[in-house]
Amino acid sequence: MSVLVLGGSALVPSLLLLWYIYARDRNPEPRGLLLKTFLLGAAICAPVVPVAMGLESLGKGWEVGVWGTALVQAFLGAAIPEEGFKYLVLRRFVWSKPAFDEPLDGVVYGATASLGFATLENILYVGDGGLEVAVLRALTAVPQHAFTGIIMGAFLGRARFAQDATRRFGLLATALGAAILLHGAYDAVLMTHSGYALLALPVLLLEVRWGRGLYKQLQAEQLQAAGLGTVGVAEVAGEVRVSEPAQLAMGGPGSSSVASWEWSAGDVRLSSAPPPTPPQRTFGSWLKLVLGSVGLTACGLFWLVIAAALWLPSEGGEPLEATVQVMLVLMGALPTALCLLLFRSGLRGPFAPAGA
Numbered sequence: 001m002s003v004l005v006l007g008g009s010a011l012v013p014s015l016l017l018l019w020y021i022y023a024r025d026r027n028p029e030p031r032g033l034l035l036k037t038f039l040l041g042a043a044i045c046a047p048v049v050p051v052a053m054g055l056e057s058l059g060k061g062w063e064v065g066v067w068g069t070a071l072v073q074a075f076l077g078a079a080i081p082e083e084g085f086k087y088l089v090l091r092r093f094v095w096s097k098p099a100f101d102e103p104l105d106g107v108v109y110g111a112t113a114s115l116g117f118a119t120l121e122n123i124l125y126v127g128d129g130g131l132e133v134a135v136l137r138a139l140t141a142v143p144q145h146a147f148t149g150i151i152m153g154a155f156l157g158r159a160r161f162a163q164d165a166t167r168r169f170g171l172l173a174t175a176l177g178a179a180i181l182l183h184g185a186y187d188a189v190l191m192t193h194s195g196y197a198l199l200a201l202p203v204l205l206l207e208v209r210w211g212r213g214l215y216k217q218l219q220a221e222q223l224q225a226a227g228l229g230t231v232g233v234a235e236v237a238g239e240v241r242v243s244e245p246a247q248l249a250m251g252g253p254g255s256s257s258v259a260s261w262e263w264s265a266g267d268v269r270l271s272s273a274p275p276p277t278p279p280q281r282t283f284g285s286w287l288k289l290v291l292g293s294v295g296l297t298a299c300g301l302f303w304l305v306i307a308a309a310l311w312l313p314s315e316g317g318e319p320l321e322a323t324v325q326v327m328l329v330l331m332g333a334l335p336t337a338l339c340l341l342l343f344r345s346g347l348r349g350p351f352a353p354a355g356a
Contacts, residue, residue, distance in 0.1 A: 012300040013138035014119040016293050017146050021111045023347050026222060030099050034112050037094060041116025044085035045124075048117075052081040070191040071184075079184035082117065086149065087176045089113045090156050102225065103157035104218040110153020111146050118145035138297065144186055144204050147211040152179040154214035182207050280352040292343025299336040306332050 018038070022028060056077035063069040094100055094109045122142060126134040152175045159171035182203065189199040281289075306328045 011119060011123070012297045013142045014115045014122065014146075016296060017142065018112060018115050020289070020293075020347070021108060021146075021150075024219075025104070025108055026219075027102065027104075029105060029108050033094075033097060033099055034108070037089065037109050037112045038116035038119075040089045040093060041086065041113035042120040044082075044089060044117060045120045048081045048085055051085075052077045055081060066192050066194065067188075070188045073191050074187035075180070075184040078187050079180045083148065083152070083176065083179040083183055086110075086113050086117060086179070087152065087156075090153065091172075095156075095160065100160060102222060103154075103161055104215075104222045106153035106155075106157020106160060107150050107215055107218060108153070110149040110151075110156065112149070114145045114149025114152075115142070118142050121145075140200065140204060144183070144207060147204075147207040148179045148183050150211040150215060151182065151207065152176065154211070154218060157218065282350050282352050285346050285350055288342050288346030290346075292339050292341075292346055295335065295339030296343060299332065299339055302332050302335075 022034070056072060059072035059076045063072050090106070090109055090113060094113075099105070100109070118141065122134070122137055125137060125141075155171045155175035155178065159168045159175065162168040162171055186200050186203045186207075189196045189203065
């Protein structure tokens with residue numbers, strides 16, 4: 001039973017975060033590609049270990065004092081190899097996929113790869129440290145991985161559609177460099193094993209704030225590209241040339257679709273409205289999301305206990321009575337349904353009125 005409970009406590013936080021990010025995407029990515037990205041993120045744990053050991057051994061001469069040791073362990077033993085391999089998953093696997101067709105997709109794939117890594121890493125840590133470690137990492141390490149992935153993915157998504165080579169290189173360097181710096185800073189203060197470890201919380205809050213800001217900005221651009229922004233129309237030699245904010249996806253910047261037909265100025269309306277801003281969640285919406293996710297995590301652990309009670313032999317070797325089995329299932333089903341409804345309600349709103 002303990003194996004099931006610990007395994008569930010390591011898996012549920014990552015899966016809830018992944019579900020939340022997927023549900024927020026207006027143009028959901030293919031589930032098969034997300035699954036492959038998630039599994040690749042988990043698989044890189046294998047090469048990360050020897051690379052981290054090699055890099056850390058190279059930095060032995062710099063391990064002078066508490067901070068010197070912490071910085072070597074944090075950057076050479078964790079941040080550089082972990083974020084480097086996550087970057088490779090995005091750059092070498094996801095980058096060329098046809099489904100990667102807008103900058104916001106970088107956020108989704110970045111978070112997915114990072115949560116895949118965090119899930120397997122969580123299983124290893126929780127298996128060694130127990131349920132207390134599972135709860136602590138669910139509130140700190142798992143979100144930290146998710147938001148470094150979001151930040152990396154946001155810059156990589158912009159680089160994917162950058163036309164200038166210099167700008168693309170700068171965005172790719174920022175994607176990797178920002179993730180390494182944030183991850184390294186977070187781990188370094190923890191690895192001092194002193195009161196400085198409390199500084200990990202401000203670093204995490206910085207990641208959350210920056211990641212959410214980048215996500216909202218890309219989401220606003222996604223809304224604009226969907227046709228809600230400005231559309232320009234001009235007559236060119238008897239043709240109507242339409243330029244869309246989405247840059248027609250196929251043609252890139254400056255491209256346009258051309259169609260020949262007769263028109264008059266009264267037939268065409270030009271929109272000068274500013275790009276819409278993403279809706280802002282109210283406190284009630286965030287409260288429902290937090291309570292729903294915490295409740296679902298608890299319910300997931302309870303279902304693992306129920307599964308163990310139903311299928312694993314008891315101490316006396318006797319199976320549970322049918323009545324007891326039914327009662328256990330009902331006890332798990334009702335709160336799970338309520339927490340699921342609460343979480344889904346939080347995804348849907350309420351949102352603050354525009355301009356509030």
